[in-house]
Amino acid sequence: MLKFLAEFGPVLAFFIGYSNNGVLTATLYMLIASVIGVIIIYVMEKKINMVNIISSGLLLISSSLTLFSGNSVFIKMKPTVLYIVFALIFLITNFKWQPATKIVFGKAISFKEEAKWRQLNIRFMFFFIIMAMTNEVIWRNFTEETWVNFKVFGALPITLLFMITQMPFIIRNKIET
Structure with missing residues:
Protein backbone atom coordinates (compact mmCIF):
# COMPACT_ATOMS: atom_id res chain seq x y z
CA MET A 1 0.00 0.00 0.00
CA GLY A 70 4.51 31.46 -12.60
CA ASN A 71 3.90 30.01 -16.08
CA SER A 72 2.03 26.69 -16.16
CA VAL A 73 3.23 25.85 -19.69
CA PHE A 74 6.26 24.03 -18.27
CA ILE A 75 4.25 21.63 -16.11
CA LYS A 76 1.79 21.06 -18.96
CA MET A 77 4.64 20.10 -21.29
CA LYS A 78 6.23 17.71 -18.79
CA PRO A 79 4.06 14.69 -19.78
CA THR A 80 4.82 15.35 -23.45
CA VAL A 81 8.56 15.40 -22.80
CA LEU A 82 8.32 12.29 -20.61
CA TYR A 83 6.35 10.39 -23.26
CA ILE A 84 8.84 11.42 -25.95
CA VAL A 85 11.75 10.26 -23.77
CA PHE A 86 10.04 6.89 -23.27
CA ALA A 87 9.31 6.60 -27.01
CA LEU A 88 12.96 7.32 -27.78
CA ILE A 89 14.08 4.70 -25.25
CA PHE A 90 11.87 2.10 -26.95
CA LEU A 91 13.08 3.18 -30.39
CA ILE A 92 16.79 3.16 -29.51
CA THR A 93 16.71 -0.09 -27.54
CA ASN A 94 14.86 -1.73 -30.38
CA PHE A 95 17.80 -1.28 -32.72
CA LYS A 96 20.88 -0.74 -30.57
CA TRP A 97 20.55 -2.96 -27.50
CA GLN A 98 18.15 -5.42 -25.99
CA PRO A 99 14.55 -4.18 -26.37
CA ALA A 100 13.31 -2.25 -23.32
CA THR A 101 10.24 -4.48 -23.14
CA LYS A 102 12.48 -7.51 -22.67
CA ILE A 103 14.39 -5.74 -19.91
CA VAL A 104 11.15 -4.84 -18.12
CA PHE A 105 9.08 -7.99 -18.74
CA GLY A 106 11.76 -10.58 -19.54
CA LYS A 107 11.67 -12.24 -16.12
CA ALA A 108 7.90 -12.77 -16.34
CA ILE A 109 7.51 -13.58 -20.05
CA SER A 110 9.46 -15.59 -22.62
CA PHE A 111 8.62 -15.27 -26.30
CA LYS A 112 8.88 -18.02 -28.90
CA GLU A 113 10.78 -15.67 -31.21
CA GLU A 114 13.19 -12.91 -30.25
CA ALA A 115 11.59 -10.66 -32.89
CA LYS A 116 8.38 -10.54 -30.81
CA TRP A 117 10.20 -8.42 -28.21
CA ARG A 118 11.00 -5.91 -30.93
CA GLN A 119 7.39 -5.89 -32.13
CA LEU A 120 6.17 -5.25 -28.59
CA ASN A 121 8.80 -2.53 -28.21
CA ILE A 122 7.53 -0.77 -31.36
CA ARG A 123 3.97 -0.94 -30.04
CA PHE A 124 5.05 0.78 -26.82
CA MET A 125 7.00 3.38 -28.80
CA PHE A 126 3.94 4.29 -30.88
CA PHE A 127 1.76 4.34 -27.76
CA PHE A 128 4.02 6.90 -26.12
CA ILE A 129 4.16 9.01 -29.29
CA ILE A 130 0.35 9.05 -29.38
CA MET A 131 0.21 9.96 -25.68
CA ALA A 132 2.67 12.84 -26.27
CA MET A 133 0.57 14.14 -29.15
CA THR A 134 -2.63 13.77 -27.12
CA ASN A 135 -1.17 15.73 -24.21
CA GLU A 136 -0.08 18.48 -26.59
CA VAL A 137 -3.51 18.71 -28.24
CA ILE A 138 -5.31 18.83 -24.90
CA TRP A 139 -3.20 21.41 -23.09
CA ARG A 140 -2.93 23.67 -26.15
CA ASN A 141 -6.59 23.54 -27.24
CA PHE A 142 -8.71 22.99 -24.15
CA THR A 143 -9.15 24.59 -20.76
CA GLU A 144 -6.64 24.04 -18.00
CA GLU A 145 -9.32 22.13 -16.07
CA THR A 146 -9.77 19.74 -19.02
CA TRP A 147 -6.02 19.16 -19.15
CA VAL A 148 -5.89 18.48 -15.38
CA ASN A 149 -8.76 16.01 -15.68
CA PHE A 150 -7.00 14.26 -18.57
CA LYS A 151 -3.74 14.13 -16.61
CA VAL A 152 -5.41 12.76 -13.46
CA PHE A 153 -8.29 10.66 -14.79
CA GLY A 154 -7.36 9.94 -18.41
CA ALA A 155 -3.68 9.16 -18.83
CA LEU A 156 -3.51 6.28 -16.32
CA PRO A 157 -6.67 4.48 -17.52
CA ILE A 158 -5.53 4.89 -21.14
CA THR A 159 -2.15 3.39 -20.23
CA LEU A 160 -3.80 0.47 -18.41
CA LEU A 161 -6.12 -0.07 -21.37
CA PHE A 162 -3.13 -0.12 -23.72
CA MET A 163 -1.41 -2.70 -21.50
CA ILE A 164 -4.55 -4.85 -21.49
CA THR A 165 -4.80 -4.67 -25.28
CA GLN A 166 -1.26 -6.09 -25.51
CA MET A 167 -2.23 -9.25 -23.62
CA PRO A 168 -3.54 -11.17 -26.68
CA PHE A 169 -0.22 -10.53 -28.48
CA ILE A 170 1.73 -11.64 -25.40
CA ILE A 171 -0.40 -14.73 -24.83
CA ARG A 172 -0.26 -15.71 -28.52
CA ASN A 173 3.55 -15.46 -28.68
CA LYS A 174 4.81 -16.50 -25.27
CA ILE A 175 6.48 -19.76 -24.43
CA GLU A 176 4.43 -21.83 -22.03
CA THR A 177 6.40 -22.59 -18.88
Whole structure:
Protein backbone atom coordinates (compact mmCIF):
# COMPACT_ATOMS: atom_id res chain seq x y z
CA MET A 1 0.00 0.00 0.00
CA LEU A 2 2.82 2.39 0.85
CA LYS A 3 4.54 1.76 -2.48
CA PHE A 4 1.24 2.36 -4.31
CA LEU A 5 0.86 5.71 -2.54
CA ALA A 6 4.48 6.58 -3.32
CA GLU A 7 3.88 5.87 -7.02
CA PHE A 8 0.47 7.53 -7.42
CA GLY A 9 0.60 10.06 -4.60
CA PRO A 10 2.04 12.82 -6.80
CA VAL A 11 -0.91 12.65 -9.21
CA LEU A 12 -3.36 12.66 -6.29
CA ALA A 13 -1.47 15.58 -4.71
CA PHE A 14 -1.63 17.44 -8.03
CA PHE A 15 -5.40 16.98 -8.21
CA ILE A 16 -5.91 18.08 -4.60
CA GLY A 17 -3.68 21.11 -5.09
CA TYR A 18 -5.47 22.07 -8.29
CA SER A 19 -8.90 21.65 -6.68
CA ASN A 20 -7.90 23.88 -3.76
CA ASN A 21 -5.85 26.62 -5.35
CA GLY A 22 -4.97 26.16 -9.02
CA VAL A 23 -2.11 24.82 -11.08
CA LEU A 24 0.78 26.47 -9.21
CA THR A 25 -0.32 24.94 -5.90
CA ALA A 26 -0.93 21.64 -7.68
CA THR A 27 2.61 21.76 -9.07
CA LEU A 28 4.10 22.40 -5.63
CA TYR A 29 2.04 19.59 -4.04
CA MET A 30 3.05 17.18 -6.81
CA LEU A 31 6.72 18.06 -6.44
CA ILE A 32 6.65 17.52 -2.67
CA ALA A 33 4.71 14.25 -3.02
CA SER A 34 7.14 13.06 -5.69
CA VAL A 35 10.18 13.71 -3.51
CA ILE A 36 8.50 11.92 -0.59
CA GLY A 37 7.54 9.04 -2.92
CA VAL A 38 11.09 8.62 -4.22
CA ILE A 39 12.39 8.58 -0.64
CA ILE A 40 9.80 5.97 0.39
CA ILE A 41 10.63 3.75 -2.59
CA TYR A 42 14.36 4.07 -1.90
CA VAL A 43 13.90 3.19 1.79
CA MET A 44 11.72 0.20 0.91
CA GLU A 45 13.73 -1.18 -2.02
CA LYS A 46 17.21 0.34 -1.53
CA LYS A 47 17.13 1.43 -5.17
CA ILE A 48 15.22 3.71 -7.52
CA ASN A 49 14.24 2.41 -10.94
CA MET A 50 15.11 4.30 -14.10
CA VAL A 51 11.49 5.26 -14.84
CA ASN A 52 11.23 7.02 -11.47
CA ILE A 53 14.57 8.74 -11.97
CA ILE A 54 13.59 10.07 -15.41
CA SER A 55 10.08 11.07 -14.33
CA SER A 56 11.23 12.73 -11.11
CA GLY A 57 14.06 14.55 -12.88
CA LEU A 58 11.69 15.95 -15.49
CA LEU A 59 9.22 16.85 -12.76
CA LEU A 60 11.91 18.69 -10.80
CA ILE A 61 12.88 20.72 -13.88
CA SER A 62 9.36 21.45 -15.14
CA SER A 63 7.91 22.21 -11.71
CA SER A 64 10.82 24.47 -10.82
CA LEU A 65 10.37 26.40 -14.07
CA THR A 66 6.62 26.60 -13.46
CA LEU A 67 6.93 27.75 -9.86
CA PHE A 68 9.71 30.29 -10.44
CA SER A 69 8.16 31.78 -13.58
CA GLY A 70 4.51 31.46 -12.60
CA ASN A 71 3.90 30.01 -16.08
CA SER A 72 2.03 26.69 -16.16
CA VAL A 73 3.23 25.85 -19.69
CA PHE A 74 6.26 24.03 -18.27
CA ILE A 75 4.25 21.63 -16.11
CA LYS A 76 1.79 21.06 -18.96
CA MET A 77 4.64 20.10 -21.29
CA LYS A 78 6.23 17.71 -18.79
CA PRO A 79 4.06 14.69 -19.78
CA THR A 80 4.82 15.35 -23.45
CA VAL A 81 8.56 15.40 -22.80
CA LEU A 82 8.32 12.29 -20.61
CA TYR A 83 6.35 10.39 -23.26
CA ILE A 84 8.84 11.42 -25.95
CA VAL A 85 11.75 10.26 -23.77
CA PHE A 86 10.04 6.89 -23.27
CA ALA A 87 9.31 6.60 -27.01
CA LEU A 88 12.96 7.32 -27.78
CA ILE A 89 14.08 4.70 -25.25
CA PHE A 90 11.87 2.10 -26.95
CA LEU A 91 13.08 3.18 -30.39
CA ILE A 92 16.79 3.16 -29.51
CA THR A 93 16.71 -0.09 -27.54
CA ASN A 94 14.86 -1.73 -30.38
CA PHE A 95 17.80 -1.28 -32.72
CA LYS A 96 20.88 -0.74 -30.57
CA TRP A 97 20.55 -2.96 -27.50
CA GLN A 98 18.15 -5.42 -25.99
CA PRO A 99 14.55 -4.18 -26.37
CA ALA A 100 13.31 -2.25 -23.32
CA THR A 101 10.24 -4.48 -23.14
CA LYS A 102 12.48 -7.51 -22.67
CA ILE A 103 14.39 -5.74 -19.91
CA VAL A 104 11.15 -4.84 -18.12
CA PHE A 105 9.08 -7.99 -18.74
CA GLY A 106 11.76 -10.58 -19.54
CA LYS A 107 11.67 -12.24 -16.12
CA ALA A 108 7.90 -12.77 -16.34
CA ILE A 109 7.51 -13.58 -20.05
CA SER A 110 9.46 -15.59 -22.62
CA PHE A 111 8.62 -15.27 -26.30
CA LYS A 112 8.88 -18.02 -28.90
CA GLU A 113 10.78 -15.67 -31.21
CA GLU A 114 13.19 -12.91 -30.25
CA ALA A 115 11.59 -10.66 -32.89
CA LYS A 116 8.38 -10.54 -30.81
CA TRP A 117 10.20 -8.42 -28.21
CA ARG A 118 11.00 -5.91 -30.93
CA GLN A 119 7.39 -5.89 -32.13
CA LEU A 120 6.17 -5.25 -28.59
CA ASN A 121 8.80 -2.53 -28.21
CA ILE A 122 7.53 -0.77 -31.36
CA ARG A 123 3.97 -0.94 -30.04
CA PHE A 124 5.05 0.78 -26.82
CA MET A 125 7.00 3.38 -28.80
CA PHE A 126 3.94 4.29 -30.88
CA PHE A 127 1.76 4.34 -27.76
CA PHE A 128 4.02 6.90 -26.12
CA ILE A 129 4.16 9.01 -29.29
CA ILE A 130 0.35 9.05 -29.38
CA MET A 131 0.21 9.96 -25.68
CA ALA A 132 2.67 12.84 -26.27
CA MET A 133 0.57 14.14 -29.15
CA THR A 134 -2.63 13.77 -27.12
CA ASN A 135 -1.17 15.73 -24.21
CA GLU A 136 -0.08 18.48 -26.59
CA VAL A 137 -3.51 18.71 -28.24
CA ILE A 138 -5.31 18.83 -24.90
CA TRP A 139 -3.20 21.41 -23.09
CA ARG A 140 -2.93 23.67 -26.15
CA ASN A 141 -6.59 23.54 -27.24
CA PHE A 142 -8.71 22.99 -24.15
CA THR A 143 -9.15 24.59 -20.76
CA GLU A 144 -6.64 24.04 -18.00
CA GLU A 145 -9.32 22.13 -16.07
CA THR A 146 -9.77 19.74 -19.02
CA TRP A 147 -6.02 19.16 -19.15
CA VAL A 148 -5.89 18.48 -15.38
CA ASN A 149 -8.76 16.01 -15.68
CA PHE A 150 -7.00 14.26 -18.57
CA LYS A 151 -3.74 14.13 -16.61
CA VAL A 152 -5.41 12.76 -13.46
CA PHE A 153 -8.29 10.66 -14.79
CA GLY A 154 -7.36 9.94 -18.41
CA ALA A 155 -3.68 9.16 -18.83
CA LEU A 156 -3.51 6.28 -16.32
CA PRO A 157 -6.67 4.48 -17.52
CA ILE A 158 -5.53 4.89 -21.14
CA THR A 159 -2.15 3.39 -20.23
CA LEU A 160 -3.80 0.47 -18.41
CA LEU A 161 -6.12 -0.07 -21.37
CA PHE A 162 -3.13 -0.12 -23.72
CA MET A 163 -1.41 -2.70 -21.50
CA ILE A 164 -4.55 -4.85 -21.49
CA THR A 165 -4.80 -4.67 -25.28
CA GLN A 166 -1.26 -6.09 -25.51
CA MET A 167 -2.23 -9.25 -23.62
CA PRO A 168 -3.54 -11.17 -26.68
CA PHE A 169 -0.22 -10.53 -28.48
CA ILE A 170 1.73 -11.64 -25.40
CA ILE A 171 -0.40 -14.73 -24.83
CA ARG A 172 -0.26 -15.71 -28.52
CA ASN A 173 3.55 -15.46 -28.68
CA LYS A 174 4.81 -16.50 -25.27
CA ILE A 175 6.48 -19.76 -24.43
CA GLU A 176 4.43 -21.83 -22.03
CA THR A 177 6.40 -22.59 -18.88
